[in-house]
Amino acid sequence: MRIGLLTEGGYPYVSGDARLWCDRLVRGLAQHEFDVYALSRSEHQEDEGWVPLSPNVRRVRTAPLWMAEDDEVALGRRARRRFTEYFAELAAVLCGVDEGASGAVRSLSEGAPTSEADRFATALYGLAELAREEGGLAGALRSEAAVRTLERACRAPGAHRAAREARVPDLLAVAAHLERALRPLSLDWYEDDGLGAVDLCHAASGGAAALPGLLARHFTGVPLMVTEYGVRLRTHYLTAPDAPPAVRSLVAAFEGRLATEAYTRAEFVTAGNSHTRRWQERCGADRAKLRTVHPGMDARPFAAVGESPDCADPDTLVWVGRVEPAKDLVSLLHAFAEVRKREPRTRLRIVGAPAGPEGAAYLDHCRTLAAQLFPDEADSPHLAGDNPVSFEEIGGPELPGVADAYASGAVTVLSSVVEGFPAGLVEAMLCGRATVSTDVGAVVEIIGGTGLVVPPRNPQALAQACVALLRDPQRRARLGAAARARALELFTVEQNIEAFHGIYLEIVSHAPVRRVLLDGAGAPLPFAVPAEAHVPVRWTAASPRLAAHGGPGWAADGPVRATSPVPTPEGA
Template identity: 85%
Template sequence: MRIGLLTEGGYPYVSGDARLWCDRLVRGLGQHEFDVYALSRSQHQEDEGWIPLPPNVRRVRTAPLWAVEDDEVILGRRARRRFTECFGELATVLSGASGGAPTAAKGPSEGTSTPEADRFANALYGLAELAREEGGLVGALRSETAVRTLERACRAPGAHRAAREARVPDLLAVAAHLERVLRPLSLDWYEDAGLGAVDLCHAASGGPAVLPGLLARHFTGVPLLVTEYGVRLRTHFLTAPDAPPAVRSLLAAFHGRLAAEAYARAEVVTSGNTHARRWQERCGADREKLRTVYPGMDARPFAEVGESPECADPDTLVWVGRVEPGKDLVSLLHAFAEIRKRQPKTRLRIVGTPAGSEGTAYLGHCRTLAAQLFPDEAEGPHADGDNPVSFEEIGGPELPALADAYASGAVTVLSSVIEGFPISLVEAMLCGRVTVSTDVGAVVEVIGGTGLVVPPRNPRALAEACVALLRDPERRARLGAAARARALELFTVEQNIEAFHGIYLEIVSRAPIRRVVLDEAGAPLPFAVPAEDHVPIRWAAPSPSLVTRDGPGWATGRPVRATTPAPAPAPEGAR
């Protein structure tokens, strides 16, 4: 099987999101071939390069979302009119002037307007067809015409309040965002030698990564699989809280409509947990298409610690993760101050690196707070003892590996106020450690009944749960063993790969054969693709592997030709 893996800011880049997940999937399905179509997010990501690719990756094509040169396409009068009509229809749906939902597409149970979904789809594919005919729409999407069209839609009768109040800077911001997200429309990835040659498109995330899959399905009929470990609409709400209301509303409407279109066209939609699945349903996904496939973790680095239930210090709490405000280490420090009153020997190890400049500032704030909460024990020349709170990173002499961090304590704590799929909890579970965590994201789904859960932003409840486990070693051992068993059953790489392999076969088994095989004379060869075409056995010598790093404009290949030898003539008597 030949799979087109679609990513945005992820695989195969060294610093990409979901890089490990995609790499494990590709390597685990070595019997299949992968063509990777990657959208990069920054110059820094491009400069860092790719991770080593396995031999079953036949081709890699990239395109930037962070910067783009003008395609120098000049639209004629008729093409300009078509662009204005299609982009105007898209803007009208987003502004709500046509009666659509102002912030997100609603699910079927909530009265989704089918004509609204059709209008969005017609506008989207109309722009894609125009881009294909003209050679691109980069200049048009960045033009003053696009901004004025968006403004007319926001001022039209029936537009929702946030759109009507949009100012010129808001309209420019929205137009710039739409141009960036819609750049895949101008790529030449959808010909027979590109995505038209794959058996299945697998979008590894929502947003721009879905667009190549939608267009491949629209132009060549390639089936689409959408995987989301974080729903883009939810990410938009979390990452743009300070944006003007008009910008938030219009972009939320776009991401909601795009998600609904992707869910409607995809054969199967998978989520990493039921928390993301509920968001997908809210955006209009059909429940019959939804599957939950948990992220796969490599259990081998944690095997030695997990099989040895003894901990280095039964009076130590451990926090592991990226240091950022959403992890709410402030509440953890206040909870630890309460824990120290009841268990004076307890220590807290905060293990992690700051996430960007915001994380660095937050780490400094947490260090200052720790020194203020424990002034008599702070480090320094006049201190009476070591501070019970330590801030460390993986790779030092005491914590050379990630598993050593979890092994250094009796209880692993998670204090987040925002969380998707809690990777650190799964790692702690693989190490056989009991956990105390806040009830956010997919936390309850991950730990099941193997740990304690408390409300977020509640230091007192967090302290009481930690004290209860610190005082009961038998309970810690029992819950830790159950946690490890649950993690090995649900959250390993093997179960993730097996689940996607089954989904691939299911989708392809329902998809018709689309490729035309030609004989040596160039004529169509009937019945050239047997049912065994999708069995992972090579009946002929494979073609040379091709991995290129070219951008838009690669050469169009020729149709696939039959490689099996011609049958020998039958004996005279058998004719």
């Protein structure tokens, strides 16, 4: 099978989202070929280069989203008119303008459904077809005509309030976002020698990564599946909170419509957790298409610690992660101050590096807070002048690896106020550690009753849970063992790869034959004709007379037509 893997800001680049799980997926499915189509986010990301590629990666094609490439396409009068019509309809949908009120020509809606989703799809694929015919739309999307078209939609009768209040800077910002988001329309990826040659497209995230898959499906009929381990649409709601309301409203409207279109056209939509799945359902994903595929963790680095769960210090709490404000280490430090009042021998090890300049400033703030909360530790009879809070990083003589960090304490703590799928929590479970976590993101789904969960931003509750486990070593051992068993069952690389492999086969087995591909010897390539794994019949109980004579207990209700030859046993 040949899979077109679509990424944005991640694999195969060294840095970025979804890099690790995509690499594991490709290497785990070595029997299949992968064509990677990657959209990069920055010049720095491209300069950093790629990860070492697996031999089954047949080719890689990339395109930048961080800069506009001039396609030098000058649209003729008829093409400019078509562009204005389609772009006006797209803008009208984003502004909430009724059909026809935006000034778009009637030909767009004649005989077509009138829902906003259908209007968005008509405009999107109309622009895509125009880009294919003309060789690109980069110049048109950056033109003053596009900005004026957007302005007319914002001023049209029926436009929602935020759109009506858009000023010139707002219009320019929204037009720039649309131009950047629609750059995949101008790519030459959708011919028979590109995405048209794959058996299915797998978008490794929503948003821009799914757009090439939508276009490949539209132009060549390639089936599409979409995977999201974080909710891209939710990210847009949380991004740039200081942006003007008009910008946030129109950008969110576009991203929401694009997500709905991707969910509607995809054969399957997979989520990394139930939180993401609920967002997908809310954005229009059909529940019958949804599958939950948890991220896969490599259990091997944590095997030694997990199989020997004895900790180096039964009085130590451990936090492991990336230092940033969302991790709420301030609440953790205040909670630890309460723990120390009840259990004076307890220590706290904060293990992790800061995430960028903001993380470095936050780390300095946390160090200062720790010094303020524990100023008189020199008189402590238990610590001989040592501060009970330590800030460390992986790679030193005491903590050469991540597993060593978890092994250094009895309880692992997660204090975040925002999380998606916290991989560090799974790592602690693989190490057989009892955990105390805040109820954010997919924490409850991951824990599944094998750890303690408390409300976020509640130091008192966090402290009580930590003290309860510190005082009960037998409970810690039971929870740690159960956590390790759960992690090995649900969150390993092997189960992740097996789940995607099964979905791939299911999609291809139902896909219509689009082409017949031959190898150099003239023999059909695998999956040029889809695997026959689906027989559309309804099975009913066989008659008692047939069953009495040794016949099958079930019979097909209606004729069954063989789709592939069935070998006859010898001697039959």
